[in-house]
Amino acid sequence: MDLEDLRVLMSIVKAKLMGKPLALCDIGDADGLTSAALFLIKYPNGLVTFAPPSKVQRGWLYRVVKWDFVADLPCPGKAVIRADHHRTNKPCAQFEYYDPEAPCSAYMAAKGLNLNSDPRAQGLVKVAIETDTANIVSREAEEIDMAARFSNYGEKVKLAKVLAQEGLGALSEPWVKAIVERGYKAKELMLKIADQIPIDNVVNVYFSTRVGSVSYRQLTIELQRRGAGMVNILVKLGSRTFRYYCGADKSRFDCTRIATALGGGGHPYAAGAQYKAPLFNPRQGFEEFIRVLKDKLNMNKLSLIEVVKDTNGVSVRRLQL
Incomplete structure (x- = not known):
């Protein structure tokens, strides 16, 4: 078990002991990050975990629990709600919000979580569409993309929480700006x-x-x-x-x-x-x-x-x- 798996295990145990809703989202991009934030808008007391698709496909840990919400990932085995748009990911959740023609998973997550009328959710879905279709035209989308790609695991969890609370206004937070700046330096390379x-x-x-x-x-x-x-x-x-x-x-x-x-x-x-x-x-x-x-x-x-x-x-x- 590596560090990523250990973090997920700790979140599973914490969620079960405290009776909190538990989400699993893609660790690699803005679509996974914004989907996690949407989950926390719906369930402010929830816990989010992140993992890459390869872990979810092969790791036993992800199959031992029934997840309340899974987004932008293959189904780990047992889930209540799954939001996804990858043609190669087979549906399996109790409630599937799956459309391979959708522009991003966050778009489907907003539907599944009944957040289409929430202004914070609308802003997050908009930038997720830009980033996941490789058509970034707004400053907010570019900065969310940078934050998602260049944050570490702990920062990603914190980002999901502050995006749920403040929407795109979270980009004005000094610590978020520092992550974005890290991304711009990496872009130079x-x-x-x-x-x-x-x-x-x-x-x-x-x-x-x-x-x-x-x-x-x-x-x-x-x-x-x-x-x-x-x-x-x-x-x-x-x-x-x-x-x-x-x-x-x-x-x-x-x-x-x-x-x-x-x-x-x-x-x-x-x-x-x-x-x-x-x-x-x-x-x-x-x-x-x-x-x-x-x-x-x-x-x-x-x-x-x-x-x-x-x-x-x-x-x-x-x-x-």
């Missing part, structure tokens, strides 16, 4: 990396080492904005653990074909996966990524950009595989 990556119809990127605080989803969006039709990013998180990110023009590509082959899921235009290589063959994690890309993209040879940290900061090199 992301743009520096993007400047070094040649744009092609399909761009494949491998982060073989940690290079700093980077939002890889932001990088997929930026490379698409510069002309890439599909962006596939593999990040080596540990000796055996790998994280896959995909962004694509869904009229020409389908991210879910690759993500599901790697054990994940999502949307045709944005998907991801997290997986582990075998204990005695850690390189298989990288080799599996290459094999799946070649298979699903019908390519015999693959161009890959490897991003590494060096004495000058961050540099890239092109590989032909």
Whole structure:
């Protein structure tokens, strides 16, 4: 059991001992964060926990309890209400607010929690739609996106609470501004990396080492904005653990074909996966990524950009595989 699981376990025990409603939301983005805030608008005494989809799909801990509310995640097994819009996530809750055509899970959460007339909820859903459709046009949406991506677990729980209480007015809080500023600094690094990556119809990127605080989803969006039709990013998180990110023009590509082959899921235009290589063959994690890309993209040879940290900061090199 790692630290993430331990936090969830403590929340489960606390909720059961105190008789409080319990929510489980995606840890990775603004859609999960705003969905958690919507839950707390409806249930101010509730407790929220966060987890990535890979944990919910594979972790036994998430299946031992009946969750009062689940959003932006695969169903952990037992739930009263689930709000979601991922085509690859199968419904299973007692009350499903699920629509693969919905712009974000928060949109469905507001329906499921009967909050469509609440002004705080309306503001949160608006920014969730902007962030989850990669069409950020407002300052509030950009700052919520930064706060969601660059907050740690404790900050995320605190953010959900203050967003529930103050709506988008929470962005004026000094400690929230500090998180957002952290995000803007990380964006500078992301743009520096993007400047070094040649744009092609399909761009494949491998982060073989940690290079700093980077939002890889932001990088997929930026490379698409510069002309890439599909962006596939593999990040080596540990000796055996790998994280896959995909962004694509869904009229020409389908991210879910690759993500599901790697054990994940999502949307045709944005998907991801997290997986582990075998204990005695850690390189298989990288080799599996290459094999799946070649298979699903019908390519015999693959161009890959490897991003590494060096004495000058961050540099890239092109590989032909």
